Amino acid sequence: MNRDQPVNTLNGLQLSSIILGAMLGLGPLMNVRFATLEAGRDAWISIILAAILILINLWIMTRVVMIYPNKTIAQIISGLMGTWLGKIGNAVNLVLSLMICAITLWYTGHIFNVYILLFTPSIVLSSCLLFVSVYTTWFDVRIIGRVVVVLFFVSFLFAIFFVPPVLQYGQIERILPIGKTGFSGIWHGMLMVMYSFAGYERFLVFAPFLDKFQGMTRSVLLSVFYVSLMFIVGAICEQLVYPILFLQKLWTPGIEYVSLVNISILERTDLIFILFWFGVLFKTHVSYFYSAVLEMKELMNAKSKTPAIVVSTIIIFATSFIKVNNVEMENWMFWTLSITVGISFIIPISIITMGWLKRKVQ
Amino acid sequence: MKRMRIIFCILLLCCLLSGCWDYAPLEDKYIVTGIGIDISEQDPMNMDISVLGISNIQANATMHGEGRTVSDALRSIQNRIDKAVLISHLKIVLISDRIAKKGIQTYLDILSRNSQIRSDTQIALVHGRAADYFVQKNFSIPIDASYYSDTFQLSETIVDPHEFFLNSILFRLSEDGKGFAIPYLRWDPKQKLLVWSGIGLFNNGFFKDTLDExxxxxxxxxxxxxxxxxxxxxxxxxxxxxxxxxxxxxxxxxxxxxxxxxxxxxxxxxxxxxxxxxxxxxxxxxxxxxxxxxxxxxxxxxxxxxxxxxxxxxxxxxxxxxxxxxxxxxxxxxxxxxxxxxxxxxxxxxxxxxxxxxxxxxxxxxxx
Known part of the structure; x- marks a missing residue:
C-alpha cells in the first residue's frame, strides 16, 4: 500500500496541533532566560515582538502553500532551484531536522535523568522516545495528527500551573519601569528569543497533507497565536515571580517555575509537569522526525518511506552516544534552532521571489 | 502488516514495564526528612550534618556526617549505611545560630542545586546545636520533621508559610539588599517543648540579629x-x-x-x-x-x-x-x-x- 496517497490527509485541527506541538518543544523551558540576558526587565516585550514577526512569516508561508498546493517543501525547492541546488537546499533542511531530533533526544534523556529516573541510562529514555516516533511515523501523517490532537487538548490544562506562583510570589515591580532597556536591548532580546519559536516552520512540511485548504490560514495562524500567547504569559509570569539575577542563572526556568506550585493534592507538581513535557518533546520530535524522513526520501529518490525511516533512525540513534554536558547541549540547541528559524524566514520569501521572477521571465 | 502492527503494539507496551528494571524497595531507602547543619565539634574547619530520617529499622533514625562541604558530609552519611539516602522528602533544614553567623548562603546553594529537594523545604534557625534538636524527646514521641515544620502553623503568630521556603530565601539573596528573616527556634529543656522565640534577621546570608515574639x-x-x-x-x-x-x-x-x-x-x-x-x-x-x-x-x-x-x-x-x-x-x-x-x-x-x-x-x- 502506497502511504503517500491522499488517504493520508490532515484536517485543520490536526495540522494546527502538529505546528503547536512542534513549537512547544525545548524553547519555552528557557526562552525567558535568554531574553532576560539581553532585554532585562523588558524581556516580555522582546517575546511579543518575536511572536509578531513569526506570525507575519507564517502568513507568508500560507501564501506559499496556496501558490504551490499539494507539493512538499522538498519538491518546491527542487522545482525552483534545479536538481543540484535543490538537493543542497534539501540536504541543509535534512541536517537541521536530524540535529533537532538528536537534541530533543539528548534533552529528554538528560531532563529525565536529572529529575525523575536517576539510575536509568539516558540512552534508554532516548530510545523510548525514538521508538515511539518511528512507530508513529511508520503509520504516516494521519496517525501523527490523531496522537498530537490529544496532547493539544492536554496542554490547555497545564496553563493553570502558571497561576499559583504569581499569586504567591508575584511582584509587579519586577517588570517596571517598562521600556527602560531601550530599543537596542529589546531588539537583541528578540533575536535571542526567536529560536524558541522554532517548529512553526514545520507548517511547510505538513501543509501539503491538508484535506482542504479552506480556512487553513485562519486556523494555523490562530494556533500559532495561541502558542505565542502561552509564551508571552509564561514569560511575564516568570518575570513577575523571579528576581532578574535569579532568572538569568536558572538552567530550566520553565521547570523551576512549575516546581514553585504548592498544591496539597499534588505531591510533586514539577514531576507531573516533566511527565507532561515528555509528551511535548514527543510532539516536537515526531514532527521533525517525519520532516527528516520526507527530506531523506526526496534525497534518496526512494518510492517508499521505509529506507528513509531506517537511515534516519540509525543516524539519530547514533548521535545519542555523543557525550555532551549541559552547557554544550544548550549551545547546540541554541544555534541549531536559531539557524532553523533564520532559514524559515529565508525559504518562504525566496520561494515567492523566485516564483515571481520565474513567471516574469516566462 | 497486521502482524507487524501487533508486534509493535506489544513492544510499545514493554516501555510501561518499568517495575523490574531499577527496582528499589522502600526498605532499602533511608528517607531523609530533616537536616541539621552545625560546625563540627572535633574540627572547627569541618561541618557536621545531622539527618533525621525514616528507615525500616527505626522510625526516626538520626545520622551524623562530617565533611568540608555539605556534599562531603552527606556522602559520608551515605557511606556509613547500606541504604540509599533519599533526600526528596526533606521537610526542614535546621541551621545552628553559630554557623549562621558565618553565612548560610553556601549551604542553601547546594540544597537548591539538588533536583531532588523541593523548593518548599522550610529553613529555620536554632539556638545551640542543630543536631541536639533531632534527639529531643517530648510528649509527642517520636519527634519527627513534621513537629518542627508544623510549629510555624500551630503557633499563635501565623504568617505566610512561603516566607520560610528555600526558594523565597534564595530569591531574596539574589536581590539588592539581600536581607531576609527566618524563624528562630529554641528548645525549652524544662518544659520539653519547642518554642518559636521570634525570628532571626539575615543580611547577605549572615545572621545579624533577632526579633522577639x-x-x-x-x-x-x-x-x-x-x-x-x-x-x-x-x-x-x-x-x-x-x-x-x-x-x-x-x-x-x-x-x-x-x-x-x-x-x-x-x-x-x-x-x-x-x-x-x-x-x-x-x-x-x-x-x-x-x-x-x-x-x-x-x-x-x-x-x-x-x-x-x-x-x-x-x-x-x-x-x-x-x-x-x-x-x-x-x-x-x-x-x-x-x-x-x-x-x-x-x-x-x-x-x-x-x-x-x-x-x-x-x-x-x-x-x-
Whole structure:
C-alpha cells in the first residue's frame, strides 16, 4: 500500500496541533532566560515582538502553500532551484531536522535523568522516545495528527500551573519601569528569543497533507497565536515571580517555575509537569522526525518511506552516544534552532521571489 | 502488516514495564526528612550534618556526617549505611545560630542545586546545636520533621508559610539588599517543648540579629504577610491589685503603603487598618465591657502597636542597617533617580517611616 496517497490527509485541527506541538518543544523551558540576558526587565516585550514577526512569516508561508498546493517543501525547492541546488537546499533542511531530533533526544534523556529516573541510562529514555516516533511515523501523517490532537487538548490544562506562583510570589515591580532597556536591548532580546519559536516552520512540511485548504490560514495562524500567547504569559509570569539575577542563572526556568506550585493534592507538581513535557518533546520530535524522513526520501529518490525511516533512525540513534554536558547541549540547541528559524524566514520569501521572477521571465 | 502492527503494539507496551528494571524497595531507602547543619565539634574547619530520617529499622533514625562541604558530609552519611539516602522528602533544614553567623548562603546553594529537594523545604534557625534538636524527646514521641515544620502553623503568630521556603530565601539573596528573616527556634529543656522565640534577621546570608515574639508580629505587619497573631497589653495576674490586660487577635490587616519625597526626605507611610476581636480583657467584674472602656482599650492597643512598629523599624534601620522586608523593588520604581541598587541597605536606613494604625475592636470574639 502506497502511504503517500491522499488517504493520508490532515484536517485543520490536526495540522494546527502538529505546528503547536512542534513549537512547544525545548524553547519555552528557557526562552525567558535568554531574553532576560539581553532585554532585562523588558524581556516580555522582546517575546511579543518575536511572536509578531513569526506570525507575519507564517502568513507568508500560507501564501506559499496556496501558490504551490499539494507539493512538499522538498519538491518546491527542487522545482525552483534545479536538481543540484535543490538537493543542497534539501540536504541543509535534512541536517537541521536530524540535529533537532538528536537534541530533543539528548534533552529528554538528560531532563529525565536529572529529575525523575536517576539510575536509568539516558540512552534508554532516548530510545523510548525514538521508538515511539518511528512507530508513529511508520503509520504516516494521519496517525501523527490523531496522537498530537490529544496532547493539544492536554496542554490547555497545564496553563493553570502558571497561576499559583504569581499569586504567591508575584511582584509587579519586577517588570517596571517598562521600556527602560531601550530599543537596542529589546531588539537583541528578540533575536535571542526567536529560536524558541522554532517548529512553526514545520507548517511547510505538513501543509501539503491538508484535506482542504479552506480556512487553513485562519486556523494555523490562530494556533500559532495561541502558542505565542502561552509564551508571552509564561514569560511575564516568570518575570513577575523571579528576581532578574535569579532568572538569568536558572538552567530550566520553565521547570523551576512549575516546581514553585504548592498544591496539597499534588505531591510533586514539577514531576507531573516533566511527565507532561515528555509528551511535548514527543510532539516536537515526531514532527521533525517525519520532516527528516520526507527530506531523506526526496534525497534518496526512494518510492517508499521505509529506507528513509531506517537511515534516519540509525543516524539519530547514533548521535545519542555523543557525550555532551549541559552547557554544550544548550549551545547546540541554541544555534541549531536559531539557524532553523533564520532559514524559515529565508525559504518562504525566496520561494515567492523566485516564483515571481520565474513567471516574469516566462 | 497486521502482524507487524501487533508486534509493535506489544513492544510499545514493554516501555510501561518499568517495575523490574531499577527496582528499589522502600526498605532499602533511608528517607531523609530533616537536616541539621552545625560546625563540627572535633574540627572547627569541618561541618557536621545531622539527618533525621525514616528507615525500616527505626522510625526516626538520626545520622551524623562530617565533611568540608555539605556534599562531603552527606556522602559520608551515605557511606556509613547500606541504604540509599533519599533526600526528596526533606521537610526542614535546621541551621545552628553559630554557623549562621558565618553565612548560610553556601549551604542553601547546594540544597537548591539538588533536583531532588523541593523548593518548599522550610529553613529555620536554632539556638545551640542543630543536631541536639533531632534527639529531643517530648510528649509527642517520636519527634519527627513534621513537629518542627508544623510549629510555624500551630503557633499563635501565623504568617505566610512561603516566607520560610528555600526558594523565597534564595530569591531574596539574589536581590539588592539581600536581607531576609527566618524563624528562630529554641528548645525549652524544662518544659520539653519547642518554642518559636521570634525570628532571626539575615543580611547577605549572615545572621545579624533577632526579633522577639512581639517584635515578630510588628515585622510581619510591616512586611504584609501576617495571617493571624495575638497582641497582649498589660498583665493579668491575681497578685496585682488591679489587673489590666487585654489580648486581641489580629487577622490579616488591610494595609496601604504610600511613598513620598519632600525636599529630599524619603518617607514611606504605612497605614494599617485592623478589625479585631478581644480574646481576653480583665477585669470584667462579671459585667460586659462598656463602649467607653472599649474605646479606651482601642486607643491603648493603637498606641502600643504604633510604638512597637516604630521600635522594630528603628532597630532594623539604625542598629542592623538592613532591609529584610524586600522593599528595594518598590523603591527602585518609586524613586528611580535616588535608588542605588548596591547601596540599598544604607539608603534604606535613611528612609523615614510613618505609621498610621487604626484598630477597631468589633466583637468580643470566640476562642479557637
Amino acid at each position: 512581639r517584635e515578630t508580629v510588628a515585622y510581619y505587619l510591616i512586611k504584609g504577610s501576617l495571617s493571624r497573631a495575638m497582641i497582649t497589653i498589660g498583665r493579668s495576674s491575681p497578685q496585682l491589685p488591679k489587673a489590666q490586660a487585654v489580648s486581641i487577635r489580629i487577622f490579616s490587616p488591610s494595609r496601604k503603603l504610600s511613598w513620598s519625597d519632600q525636599n529630599g526626605v524619603k518617607t514611606i507611610n504605612l497605614s494599617i487598618q485592623l478589625k479585631d476581636e478581644i480574646i481576653e480583657a480583665s477585669p470584667l467584674n462579671n459585667r460586659p465591657i462598656t463602649s467607653q472602656e472599649l474605646e479606651h482599650l482601642q486607643n491603648d492597643v493603637n498606641h502600643d502597636l504604633t510604638h512597637l512598629l516604630h521600635s522594630v523599624m528603628d532597630k532594623i534601620q539604625k542598629t542592623d542597617r538592613m532591609d529584610p522586608f524586600g522593599f528595594q523593588e518598590k523603591a527602585r520604581v518609586q524613586w528611580p533617580n535616588w535608588y542605588q541598587g548596591d547601596h540599598w541597605n544604607e539608603q534604606f536606613s535613611a528612609v523615614k517611616w510613618k505609621f498610621d494604625v487604626q484598630i477597631l475592636i468589633e466583637r468580643f470574639g470566640k476562642f479557637i
